[in-house]
Amino acid sequence: xxxxxxxxxxxxxxxxxxVDPVDIPRPALVENNRSFSWITDKIxxxxxxxxxTWWWVCFIIACAGASFTVMGLVYLVATGTGxxxxxxxxxxxxxxxxxxxxxxxxxxxxxxxxxxxxxRQKWRTSINRAAEAMTIFAVVCAGIFPVFHVxxxxxxxxxxxxxxxxxxxxxxxxxxxxxVFAVSTYGTVSVLFWYVxxxxxxxxxxxxAKNKIRQVLYGIxxxxxxxxxxxxxxxxxxxxxxxxxxxxxxxxxxxxVSFDFAISLLPGWHTTIFPPYFVAGAIFSGFGMVLTLMLxxxxxxxxxxxxxxxxxxxxxxxxxxxxxxxxxxxxxxxFIAAYGANDFxxxxxxxxxxxxxxxxxxxxxxxxxxxxxxxxxxxxRENTALVWxxxxxxxxxxWFERFVIAVTTLTRDFVPSSWGYYSPTIIDIFTYLGTFxxxxxxxxxxxxxxxxxAMAEIKxxxxxxxxxxx
Amino acid sequence: xxxxxxxxxxxxxxxxxxxxxxKVRDAGxxxxxxxxxxxxxxxxxxxxxxxxxxxxxxxxxxxxxxxxGMLMIWxxxxxxxxxxxxxxxxxxxxxxxxxSPQFAFPVSYELTILFSAFASIGGMFILNKLPRHHHPVxxxxxxxxxxxxxxxxxxxxxxxQFDGEKTRSFLKNLGPVEVGELEE
Numbered sequence: 171x172x173x174x175x176x177x178x179x180x181x182x183x184x185x186x187x188x189v190d191p192v193d194i195p196r197p198a199l200v201e202n203n204r205s206f207s208w209i210t211d212k213i214x215x216x217x218x219x220x221x222x223t224w225w226w227v228c229f230i231i232a233c234a235g236a237s238f239t240v241m242g243l244v245y246l247v248a249t250g251t252g253x254x255x256x257x258x259x260x261x262x263x264x265x266x267x268x269x270x271x272x273x274x275x276x277x278x279x280x281x282x283x284x285x286x287x288x289x290r291q292k293w294r295t296s297i298n299r300a301a302e303a304m305t306i307f308a309v310v311c312a313g314i315f316p317v318f319h320v321x322x323x324x325x326x327x328x329x330x331x332x333x334x335x336x337x338x339x340x341x342x343x344x345x346x347x348x349x350v351f352a353v354s355t356y357g358t359v360s361v362l363f364w365y366v367x368x369x370x371x372x373x374x375x376x377x378x379a380k381n382k383i384r385q386v387l388y389g390i391x392x393x394x395x396x397x398x399x400x401x402x403x404x405x406x407x408x409x410x411x412x413x414x415x416x417x418x419x420x421x422x423x424x425x426x427v428s429f430d431f432a433i434s435l436l437p438g439w440h441t442t443i444f445p446p447y448f449v450a451g452a453i454f455s456g457f458g459m460v461l462t463l464m465l466x467x468x469x470x471x472x473x474x475x476x477x478x479x480x481x482x483x484x485x486x487x488x489x490x491x492x493x494x495x496x497x498x499x500x501x502x503x504x505f506i507a508a509y510g511a512n513d514f515x516x517x518x519x520x521x522x523x524x525x526x527x528x529x530x531x532x533x534x535x536x537x538x539x540x541x542x543x544x545x546x547x548x549x550x551r552e553n554t555a556l557v558w559x560x561x562x563x564x565x566x567x568x569w570f571e572r573f574v575i576a577v578t579t580l581t582r583d584f585v586p587s588s589w590g591y592y593s594p595t596i597i598d599i600f601t602y603l604g605t606f607x608x609x610x611x612x613x614x615x616x617x618x619x620x621x622x623x624a625m626a627e628i629k630x631x632x633x634x635x636x637x638x639x640x
Numbered sequence: 641x642x643x644x645x646x647x648x649x650x651x652x653x654x655x656x657x658x659x660x661x662x663k664v665r666d667a668g669x670x671x672x673x674x675x676x677x678x679x680x681x682x683x684x685x686x687x688x689x690x691x692x693x694x695x696x697x698x699x700x701x702x703x704x705x706x707x708x709g710m711l712m713i714w715x716x717x718x719x720x721x722x723x724x725x726x727x728x729x730x731x732x733x734x735x736x737x738x739x740s741p742q743f744a745f746p747v748s749y750e751l752t753i754l755f756s757a758f759a760s761i762g763g764m765f766i767l768n769k770l771p772r773h774h775h776p777v778x779x780x781x782x783x784x785x786x787x788x789x790x791x792x793x794x795x796x797x798x799x800x801q802f803d804g805e806k807t808r809s810f811l812k813n814l815g816p817v818e819v820g821e822l823e824e
Contacts, residue, residue, distance in 0.1 A: 206677060206789030331716055333726035339716035343733055348746040355750040359757045366761060370787070374677070377784035393771040396778055397786055399661075399687055401768040402679040407692035408764035412757060415698075419753045426746055626678040637658040637680055 197480040199293055199631045204475055206629050213371075213621050214378055216471055221618065224470070229614050235607020242601030243318055251321045253597045260580040260592035265315040267572040268602050270427055271455070272312035273353065274448075274568060276360070277420050278456020279305030283363060284416035287409075293484050295627040296476045299371075300467070301460050302364040303620075307612040308459075309357040311605040316349070345429040352426040359419055363412045366405075369395050371621040424449045431575065438518035438579040441506065447499035451568060454492035454538070457485050458564030463613065465558045467622070476623060479552060486545040486557060489564060493542030496571075500539065514584065522578045526591055530574050537567025643824040645776040646672075647808050648794035649816035650785075654680045657791035660814040661686045664793065667810065671799040675777060675792040694763045701759020702752045709748025714739045776822050794822055 200209070246253050256263050279301035286294040317326050329350045331340055340347050372392035379385035395401070428448035431439040461482070468477045504523075507515040522531050541563040544550045551557060577592050616622075629635055651657040654676075661674055665688045674687065683689075715721060718738035719728040730738050765771070777783060777794065786792050793816075795807055811819050 210677075210788045331712060337727050337729070339728075339731060341731065341733055342713045342717060342747055343736060343743045345746075348750075351747045351750040355754040358754060362757050362761055366764070370678075374787040377787045389773060393765070394773040394775065394778070395770065396775055396783075397675050397677060398777070399674045399676060399680070399683050400689060401770070402676070403684050403689050404692045404694055404764050404767045406679050407694040408760050411694060411698050411760045415753050415756050415760070419750075422746070422749060422753075429746075629678040630681070635654055635678065635680070637654040637682060 197478070198633075199295065199478070199480070200628060201475040201478050204632070206632070206634070209476075209625055209628055209632075210374060210378075212471075212473075212476070213623050213625050214375055216617065216622055217375060217619065218378070218380075225614060225618065228610065232607045232610035232614060236604055236611050237607070238600040239314065239602075239604025239608055242597050242604060243314070245597055246318060246321075246601070247323060251319065253595060255593050255595040255598055257590065257592075259583050259588045259590055260577060262576050262580060263592055264573075264594050264598040264602055265319045266430070266576050267569065268605065269312050269315040270448075270572045271569045272308045272315075272605065273356075273427055274424065274452035274455045274572075275459045275565075276305040276308035276312065276356075276456065277424060277449070277452035278460050279303070279308075280356075280360060280363075280416050280420040281453050281456065282460070283367070284413040284420065287413040288417060291484075292631045293481050295631050296473075296623050297460060297464060297481060297485075298627070299364075299367065299620075299624045300464060300616075300622055301456075302360065302367065303613065303616045304456075304459060304463060305360045306357070306364060307609050307616075309353065309360065310612065311609050313353065313357070314601075314605065314608075316353075345426065345433050348426045349430060352423045356419060356423045359412070359416060363416055366409060366412060367624055367627075368620060369393055369405075370397060370626040371624060373397065374625055375621060421449055424452045436518075436579050436583070437512070437514040438522070438575070441503065443499055443502055443506070447496065450492045450495040450499065451538075451571060454489060454496055454542075455565055455568035457489045457492070458561040458568070461485055461489075461557060461561040462565065465554050465561075467617075469554070471622075473623075476628065482554070482557060483551055486551045489561070490542050490545040493538055493564070497535075497539035500535065518579055518582070521582050522574060525578065525582065527574060527578050527581075530570050531578075534567050534570040534574050537563045538571060541567065644797055645822040645824045646794045646796040646799075646802070647811055647819060648777070648780060648792055648822050649811040649814065649819045650782060651791040651793065651816050654791065656815060657793060658683060658686050660793055660811075660816070663814055664795065667801070669795055669799050669801055671796040671802075673794060675783070675786040675794070677787050677789060677791075680791075693767060694760055697759040697763025697766075698756045701762075702756035704759075705752040705755030706748050708755070709751035710741070710744055713744040713747060776824055780820065780822055782820075796822075 204212075254263060254265065279298075282294050282301040283298040283305075286298075317323060320326055320329075328338065329340065329347070340350075342348075369392055372388050373395040376385055376388040376392050379388060425445040425448070428444035432441060432444040434440060464477060465482075468474060504519050507519045522528075541560050544556075544560055550560075581590050581592050583589070649660070651660060657674055657676065658680060661683065664672055665686065674683065676683070715723075715728045717728070717731040720730065721728045732738075736743075777792075780792075782790070783792070793811070793814075795802060795811070797804075801807075808819060
């Protein structure tokens with residue numbers, strides 16, 4: 171680099187007078203230099219094409235799966251919560267496990283849409299729509315369990331402070347009530363955020379509509395959006411604010427979910443590490459689910475130009491990081507138990523690893539701590555089939571994590587005479603497995619009727635969208 | 641023309657529309673806008689648009705949410721107030737205080753976020769004057785391209801500087817692909 175000062179040129183000082191920033195090549199977020207209209211055609215095409223056969227096959231299977239949840243719930247309401255395998259001392263079983271599992275899955279959607287938006291991670295644009303849809307459907311599946319575990323579901327409105335003839339008010343000191351507010355706020359704000367993101371894309375689908383019904387229906391939901399820059403200006407501010415609101419929201423929701431356990435006085439639950447550890451676990455499992463869903467879609471719809479290897483790399487690296495954090499938390503729990511020198515606490519953790527439920531503990535460790543370590547290797551990250559299989563393990567592992575936490579502590583409480591062994595009944599199993607059917611039904615409907623990716627946002631990250639790029 | 645709304649020009653590239661917007665701004669027009677398929681970076685200063693006011697709605701919503709949460713928890717568990725259809729009473733739980741901001745915080749915090757989110761979206765719709773399904777721009781023959789890959793700029797005839805032929809030739813000089821009429 172040339173300097174105008176002849177003395178500096180001569181002495182070549184150790185500190186350079188000026189430094190040109192190195193041009194770091196950024197990976198293309200849309201490969202093959204696709205045009206704006208290619209993006210519109212590709213994504214709207216998915217909604218506009220004739221319903222493919224595979225969709226019907228999947229939809230019917232998913233409906234059949236969802237019917238198991240319906241049957242399980244009908245039987246539960248008709249008979250009573252005794253049909254679940256709950257018995258003293260384990261009065262929390264699969265219901266809380268499934269609830270935390272599904273809520274955790276949802277968190278990656280908010281992470282991608284909100285936190286990555288604040289951090290200006292542009293790769294979020296091609297996956298955020300589907301991930302937010304995943305969030306909403308996961309919250310729906312999660313909500314089933316707390317609502318039905320009250321037994322008399324028609325009384326579930328007692329959870330909210332609604333004025334009633336008996337003047338019964340809820341107890342706001344209870345973490346379970348905090349959960350009611352956290353999860354219902356989370357569900358509502360996720361829907362709002364998702365919908366605001368959808369508005370410009372619904373307008374695109376409306377403008378391309380070939381028949382009147384489509385035009386009117388998409389038109390109504392597009393709210394008369396016309397892409398005027400005076401509107402974009404408010405829209406972008408609103409989107410940024412929602413991202414800024416969703417970020418503390420998602421962290422607080424899983425913190426409050428962990429309070430269900432952490433503010434009790436039971437050994438193994440009463441730990442201050444729970445909030446950060448639950449949040450890391452939630453993001454870990456959620457990214458696992460995002461990849462589980464997006465990799466098949468990428469292959470079916472040939473979306474390789476939009477979900478590139480770079481996207482997969484980013485997501486697998488987040489799984490690796492959060493999986494390792496979760497592993498650290500597992501280790502730290504043992505350390506604190508030993509260091510705290512409380513006999514009950516030490517027993518709770520030794521019992522987790524070597525007690526009656528050791529099988530569940532070691533499934534959890536292998537799936538959550540060991541399986542993501544494969545993502546250190548580029549070769550594995552580039553093998554989509556292998557990535558997909560590992561993400562399945564991640565989801566299995568995170569379900570077992572909640573199972574281990576809830577069940578090991580409850581079945582081995584302070585009084586050995588009340589110890590027991592908890593097993594689910596067939597109704598538990600039906601109700602839980604059916605929620606995957608319900609989730610799939612909702613996701614398939616989303617694929618069919620709404621644009622799978624945020625077209626307007628993807629267009630922004632292409633090089634030709636830059637007005638200074640001639 | 642009695643039913644004219646304004647004059648619209650179509651552009652092919654983000655750079656084209658941005659330079660055109662800068663010139664329209666500098667010419668002193670007031671009632672005009674650009675229609676783009678995505679938000680173009682730097683378009684707000686190019687059009688001379690000030691920072692959006694959505695944030696004011698958010699702060700109002702958040703304040704109402706926090707106050708609502710705290711008052712609700714105090715009213716239901718610590719007050720002995722009688723309101724229409726509902727009475728508060730002192731709720732005894734484990735000898736704990738009837739009210740404290742600590743235990744009221746998680747619920748109030750969630751309500752702060754909930755109310756802020758509704759206020760932000762409501763504010764965005766109010767500022768954008770949406771929903772509005774019958775805007776003249778939506779009747780323009782080519783408008784479908786504006787949500788795909790084309791960029792439009794229009795000047796309304798309400799603009800004090802608007803002068804049929806002069807405005808039309810002004811727009812033509814900005815290098816558009818074509819210039820057309822917007823009907824009311």
